[in-house]
Amino acid sequence: MANHLERAVVVLAAGAGTRMKSDRQKTLHEIGGRSMLSHSLHAAAGVHPNYLVAVVGHQREQVAPAVDTIAAQLGVEIRQAVQEEQNGTGHAVQVALSAIPDFNGTVVVTNGDVPLLRSETIGALVDAHESQGAAVTVLSLEFDNPTGYGRIIRDADGAVTEIVEEKDASDEQRRVREVNSGVFAFDGAVLRDALTRINTDNAQGELYITDVLGIARGDGKKVAAFTAPDPRELAGVNDRVQLAAAGKELNRRLVEQAMRAGATVIDPATTWIGVEVEIGRDVVIHPNTQLWGSTVIGDGAEIGPDTTLNDMEIGARAKVVRTQGELGVIGEDASVGPFTYIRPGTELGARGKLGGFVESKNAKIGEGSKVPHLTYIGDATVGVESNIGASSVFANYDGVNKHHTTIGNYCRTGSDTMFVAPVTVGDGAYTGAGTVLTKDVPPGALAVKEGRQRNIEGWVEEHRPGTEAAEAARKAREQG
Ligand code: UD1
Numbered sequence: 196m197a198n199h200l201e202r203a204v205v206v207l208a209a210g211a212g213t214r215m216k217s218d219r220q221k222t223l224h225e226i227g228g229r230s231m232l233s234h235s236l237h238a239a240a241g242v243h244p245n246y247l248v249a250v251v252g253h254q255r256e257q258v259a260p261a262v263d264t265i266a267a268q269l270g271v272e273i274r275q276a277v278q279e280e281q282n283g284t285g286h287a288v289q290v291a292l293s294a295i296p297d298f299n300g301t302v303v304v305t306n307g308d309v310p311l312l313r314s315e316t317i318g319a320l321v322d323a324h325e326s327q328g329a330a331v332t333v334l335s336l337e338f339d340n341p342t343g344y345g346r347i348i349r350d351a352d353g354a355v356t357e358i359v360e361e362k363d364a365s366d367e368q369r370r371v372r373e374v375n376s377g378v379f380a381f382d383g384a385v386l387r388d389a390l391t392r393i394n395t396d397n398a399q400g401e402l403y404i405t406d407v408l409g410i411a412r413g414d415g416k417k418v419a420a421f422t423a424p425d426p427r428e429l430a431g432v433n434d435r436v437q438l439a440a441a442g443k444e445l446n447r448r449l450v451e452q453a454m455r456a457g458a459t460v461i462d463p464a465t466t467w468i469g470v471e472v473e474i475g476r477d478v479v480i481h482p483n484t485q486l487w488g489s490t491v492i493g494d495g496a497e498i499g500p501d502t503t504l505n506d507m508e509i510g511a512r513a514k515v516v517r518t519q520g521e522l523g524v525i526g527e528d529a530s531v532g533p534f535t536y537i538r539p540g541t542e543l544g545a546r547g548k549l550g551g552f553v554e555s556k557n558a559k560i561g562e563g564s565k566v567p568h569l570t571y572i573g574d575a576t577v578g579v580e581s582n583i584g585a586s587s588v589f590a591n592y593d594g595v596n597k598h599h600t601t602i603g604n605y606c607r608t609g610s611d612t613m614f615v616a617p618v619t620v621g622d623g624a625y626t627g628a629g630t631v632l633t634k635d636v637p638p639g640a641l642a643v644k645e646g647r648q649r650n651i652e653g654w655v656e657e658h659r660p661g662t663e664a665a666e667a668a669r670k671a672r673e674q675g
């Protein structure tokens with residue numbers, strides 16, 4: 196292939212998307228944890244164009260800031276062209292070109308509502324277009340049911356002559372199953388010229404980008420079609436049913452990617468993985484597991500079943516069972532669950548444990564330390580190899596302010612200890628069961644509360660006569 200030309204990618208996102216029945220602009224709806232617009236712009240940026248242009252219009256008070264955020268994430272400039280009135284796809288591209296007035300290289304046009312289109316496919320389209328020296332190349336699809344799409348019309352020699360919209364097509368043209376995906380590569384100069392010659396003389400009274408093909412062909416230029424290798428990539432989203440279908444297809448792709456990279460996924464149908472999630476080798480993912488945000492799963496970790504993790508970092512070989520977790524870090528070989536709620540700021544050290552019915556928040560728990568049962572641990576630091584007894588509460592909130600609890604290394608705190616923060620337990624210290632800890636415990640001490648147990652003999656028979664308890668007590672007393 197010759198030196199490639201300069202490239203620009205235009206993403207159309209000005210439409211109203213009325214079928215979504217939403218207050219949110221259509222392309223801002225999400226699949227795989229990312230907006231459709233963001234998927235489209237990621238794919239566009241993936242071909243490293245010299246210019247990236249987003250055409251915004253409808254609800255641009257939402258779309259424009261979203262484009263800016265995506266540009267910052269991608270670290271690229273995205274120019275925005277405002278299409279005040281949506282006079283058709285041809286008009287939208289005219290508006291886009293006004294944002295890159297001196298550009299005459301290859302112009303790719305794609306849509307903000309085609310979230311599954313991959314960079315590789317855009318790249319293959321551009322390569323085919325440039326290597327054939329075409330003036331226009333349309334990315335085409337074959338559909339058994341082409342209803343609603345523009346048909347690709349070819350002459351007797353099989354050369355593409357024009358695209359005819361469904362509403363403008365003859366019965367014979369409607370029988371054509373090769374359709375326009377809405378994605379094109381154009382010679383910039385040909386496009387600029389042809390866009391001055393399109394008109395609204397069609398069934399919808401709009402300026403059609405598709406008319407550029409017929410004009411270029413009429414001028415004797417080469418017009419080509421490049422068949423998309425996988426038509427599923429071109430599925431457009433116009434309503435929420437299609438949104439769910441696209442989300443499922445994206446997920447199928449992401450789950451497959453994880454498996455190809457060495458993860459075992461027991462049930463792909465109930466496993467959901469966001470686009471930014473990273474999954475290591477020999478990870479096992481059990482059914483009903485959802486991994487979202489920037490979650491990272493270390494090699495050999497085992498996740499699920501019934502687990503949802505958002506922005507979590509899971510160390511190698513850790514086990515996380517029936518857990519809801521967000522913005523926490525779980526160390527290597529650590530164990531979490533079942534029925535554990537991990538809130539932001541939790542850091543569990545290597546070999547540590549957060550067991551059943553434990554809730555944690557803003558808690559740094561050292562290597563080998565365990566919080567095994569029925570505990571709330573919040574605003575706390577725990578050293579290494581300490582054990583927090585069952586049913587403990589870190590009482591961190593005095594009704595106005597949050598306070599911190601610090602527990603040293605090798606501590607053993609008894610069941611049902613209340614850590615009334617701020618409080619510190621020194622290295623190697625113990626607490627007795629049921630201790631309400633309001634004062635610091637020095638290293639190596641045993642903290643107990645002296646409220647002594649008193650047994651009032653005969654209380655049940657006297658105060659609860661006739662009950663089964665009183666009867667059982669009488670029998671036990673008589674048997675001596
Ligand atoms: C278009 C194509 C059709 C193709 C189909 C593929 C035309 C005339 N027709 O039809 O051949 O098979 O896509 O899905 O191009 N948009 C704007 N401004 C406008 C109009 C549209 O930004 O003034 C954007 C829309 O937001 C959308 C895209 O362009 O992202 C396509 O527009 P749409 O109205 O959906 O075109 P279709 O009728 O689907």
Ligand code: MG
Nearest residue numbers: 308377431433
């Ligand atoms: Mg459409």
